[in-house]
Amino acid sequence: MTSVSVRPMRWPDIDAVHRLETVLFAVDPWSIEQFWSELAQPTRSYVVAVDGDRIIGYAGAFLLAPDSDVQTIAVSPLDQGRGIGATLLRSLIDEASAAGCRQMLLEVRSDNPSAIAIYQRFGFERISLRRDYYERGIDAIIMRLRPIAGSTR
Numbered sequence: 028m029t030s031v032s033v034r035p036m037r038w039p040d041i042d043a044v045h046r047l048e049t050v051l052f053a054v055d056p057w058s059i060e061q062f063w064s065e066l067a068q069p070t071r072s073y074v075v076a077v078d079g080d081r082i083i084g085y086a087g088a089f090l091l092a093p094d095s096d097v098q099t100i101a102v103s104p105l106d107q108g109r110g111i112g113a114t115l116l117r118s119l120i121d122e123a124s125a126a127g128c129r130q131m132l133l134e135v136r137s138d139n140p141s142a143i144a145i146y147q148r149f150g151f152e153r154i155s156l157r158r159d160y161y162e163r164g165i166d167a168i169i170m171r172l173r174p175i176a177g178s179t180r
Contacts (some may be wrong), residue, residue: 028112029085030078031076031077031078031109031111031114032076032077033074033075033076033077033114033115033118034074034075034077035067035072035073035075035130036075036085036087036119036172037071038063038066038179039058040075040082040085041062041063041066043082044046044057044062044075044082044098045057045058045059045062046086047082047084047101048062048101049103050103051101052099052101052106053101056075061119064083065087065098066085069117070089070090070091070132071089071090072087072088072090072119072122073085073086073087073088073090073091074086074087074115074119074122076102076106076111076114076115077103077169078106080140081104082152083102083106084100084101084102084103084106084111084112084113084115085099085100085101086099086100086101086116086118086119087099087119088123088131090122090123090124090126090128091128092126092127092129093127093128093129093130094125094128094129094130094132095119095126095128095130095131095175096129096131096132097116097119097131097133097158098132099134100112100115100116100119100142104151105148109121112142112145113145113149115149116145116146116149118130119131119148120149120172120175120176121142123175124150124175124176127173128135129173129174130171130172130173130174130175131151131171131172131173131175132169132170132171133146133169133171134157134167134168134169134170134171135167135168135170136161136165136166136167136168137165137166137167137168138154138165141155143170146170146172149172150172151170151171151172152170152171153168153169153170155168155169156169158171
C-alpha cells in the first residue's frame, strides 16, 4: 500500500482533478476553465492528495492576508474516511498561516455532517447561515477559524 502525499496542484493535474470534480459535484461541477483560472491567480493556493500516481483529492484556498477562504475540498468517494480531507485542510491552514492570514472562512452544506465535524475538530466555529443556498432545504453554514495558529500578522 502506498502512502498519501500532498503537493501543490500543477497545470497537468487539472484534467484528473476535473474528472474527480464531476463525480463528486455532478449537479454543478467547476469547469476545466475555472480550475485554470484559479491556478492562475496569485491569491490562490491549490494542493492535491496523491496515492501512488493517482490524484485522490484536492483543495484550494483564497489567501490575502489577513483573510483566507476555503474554496473547495474534495476527496474521491473510494478514499473517503481515510483522513485525507483533514490532511488537505491542514495543508490549507498551514498555507494561510505562512501567508500571514489571521482567519479562515468556509461554507459547508448543512447536510454534510462529516465535513462539519472535521471543521469543528480543527477549531472552526459556525458564524452564519445562508438559507437554501445549495438548494431548497440545504443551507450553507458559514464557519470561521480565528486565529489561525502560527499566524504572524
